[in-house]
Amino acid sequence: MSYVFPRHSKARYPVACGGQGAYLIDRDGRRYLDASGGAAVSSLGHGHPAVVSAIKAQVDRLAYAHSGFFTTEPSEALAEHLVTRAPEGLARVYFVSGGSEANETALKLARQYHLERGEEGRHHFIARQQSYHGNTLGALAVGGSVARRAPFQPLLMPASHIAPCYAYRHQAADETEEAYGLRAADALEVEIQRVGPETVAGFIAEPVVGATAGVVPPAPGYFKRIREICDRHGILLILDEVMCGMGRTGSLYACEQDGIAPDILTCAKGLGGGYQPIGAVLASQSIYDTIAEGSGAFEHGFTYIGHATACAAALAVQQTIETDDLLANVRRQGTALREALDARFGNHHHVGDIRGRGLFIGLELVAERASKEPFDPDLKINAKIKQRAMAEGLICYPGGGTADGRRGDHVLLAPPFIIGPDHIAELVDKLGRAVDGALSEAG
Ligand code: PLP
Numbered sequence: 001m002s003y004v005f006p007r008h009s010k011a012r013y014p015v016a017c018g019g020q021g022a023y024l025i026d027r028d029g030r031r032y033l034d035a036s037g038g039a040a041v042s043s044l045g046h047g048h049p050a051v052v053s054a055i056k057a058q059v060d061r062l063a064y065a066h067s068g069f070f071t072t073e074p075s076e077a078l079a080e081h082l083v084t085r086a087p088e089g090l091a092r093v094y095f096v097s098g099g100s101e102a103n104e105t106a107l108k109l110a111r112q113y114h115l116e117r118g119e120e121g122r123h124h125f126i127a128r129q130q131s132y133h134g135n136t137l138g139a140l141a142v143g144g145s146v147a148r149r150a151p152f153q154p155l156l157m158p159a160s161h162i163a164p165c166y167a168y169r170h171q172a173a174d175e176t177e178e179a180y181g182l183r184a185a186d187a188l189e190v191e192i193q194r195v196g197p198e199t200v201a202g203f204i205a206e207p208v209v210g211a212t213a214g215v216v217p218p219a220p221g222y223f224k225r226i227r228e229i230c231d232r233h234g235i236l237l238i239l240d241e242v243m244c245g246m247g248r249t250g251s252l253y254a255c256e257q258d259g260i261a262p263d264i265l266t267c268a269k270g271l272g273g274g275y276q277p278i279g280a281v282l283a284s285q286s287i288y289d290t291i292a293e294g295s296g297a298f299e300h301g302f303t304y305i306g307h308a309t310a311c312a313a314a315l316a317v318q319q320t321i322e323t324d325d326l327l328a329n330v331r332r333q334g335t336a337l338r339e340a341l342d343a344r345f346g347n348h349h350h351v352g353d354i355r356g357r358g359l360f361i362g363l364e365l366v367a368e369r370a371s372k373e374p375f376d377p378d379l380k381i382n383a384k385i386k387q388r389a390m391a392e393g394l395i396c397y398p399g400g401g402t403a404d405g406r407r408g409d410h411v412l413l414a415p416p417f418i419i420g421p422d423h424i425a426e427l428v429d430k431l432g433r434a435v436d437g438a439l440s441e442a443g
Pocket of ligand 1: 098100103133206
């Protein structure tokens with residue numbers, strides 16, 4: 001019997017009791033290779049001594065002080081760490097407790113920025129289908145997951161969605177990746193004209209789409225064109241790096257690899273690596289100044305803004321990534337993992353695509369490779385893979401709706417930045433058995 005809400009699933013979950021490096025350990029002593037960090041959270045793995053001692057030291061000194069009365073040393077140090085490494089122009093940080101809060105904050109910040117400039121008409125947000133930005137009502141409104149949104153209509157604020165940049169499914173046979181990227185980006189211009197440029201406050205997108213589509217990197221040139229379109233119409237570009245940011249793709253911020261900087265960037269998950277709940281919103285100096293020189297205050301706030309212990313943990317995570325040169329390991333092991341997955345699944349009849357960046361990799365499963373036809377959702381392929389992987393002692397993050405928001409299955413992999421060749425061999429071996437076992441069970 002579990003009193004923990006909202007565990008409605010009939011599945012019985014093991015009780016996690018310990019963590020060591022890339023492994024989680026349950027109450028019965030079983031070890032699980034954590035190949036997805038839960039949902040791309042545990043960037044340093046579990047029980048990292050530098051982070052544990054930073055948390056202990058901070059709690060000994062000061063666990064929490066309300067941001068309405070004080071700032072704190074760890075929140076100032078963490079903000080400086082983030083800003084001094086951020087894409088050009090991002091100069092201020094607003095701390096929150098997770099990804100949904102970060103995106104909720106970003107949407108309100110964008111809205112208030114336009115209000116302060118006297119552009120009251122800008123209240124509409126454009127986002128993309130098959131995206132996820134969080135479960136609070138504002139974040140859910142811009143999210144493109146039909147299933148998650150449906151029960152909460154008509155509470156959600158108006159937002160509209162363009163097609164994702166998803167080469168495997170949408171690139172035409174006679175089109176280069178670059179040409180496809182530009183065509184996909186131009187859907188934003190069409191949508192802006194449809195709703196009226198003077199009504200649009202912002203465009204929000206994940207640079208590398210995570211949970212809703214199984215790690216989909218953009219086509220080359222896509223985000224450069226998106227940036228141009230936003231600039232042309234005075235629309236703020238908000239990049240959601242909650243899942244793909246903080247080193248996961250091999251650069252600290254994922255958008256660095258696309259050669260652009262947003263007006264607002266959100267991050268969470270890998271920021272604190274799961275050691276504490278924390279998220280952050282990075283904003284441009286001009287957004288900050290517009291509000292500072294206007295009404296003087298962002299109409300927003302949460303009790304745990306800049307929580308001292310959470311900031312100390314995140315600072316220790318981020319400093320460890322730097323001192324141990326873990327971004328280089330992400331790139332190195334990311335390449336090795338891709339090669340191992342290609343070797344194991346490259347000719348697999350039901351693996352249609354293997355894609356990603358760094359240690360952020362997705363496998364898309366299909367009923368048939370040539371037609372890319374997805375499996376019938378009633379077969380519950382992704383749920384079966386999750387169950388089989390757990391039985392193998394492997395944590396991966398399978399999901400559905402991959403092909404078109406309703407049908408399709410994928411497996412998302414996001415192992416910790418500390419992994420090496422032995423972990424990769426174990427991961428691919430166990431994943432192979434889980435996928436094949438699930439497929440044969442489904443018939
Ligand atoms: N944005 C993205 C891209 C995410 O993947 C998630 C969570 O999976 C969120 C936002 C929401 O973050 P949280 O669950 O911390 O509220």
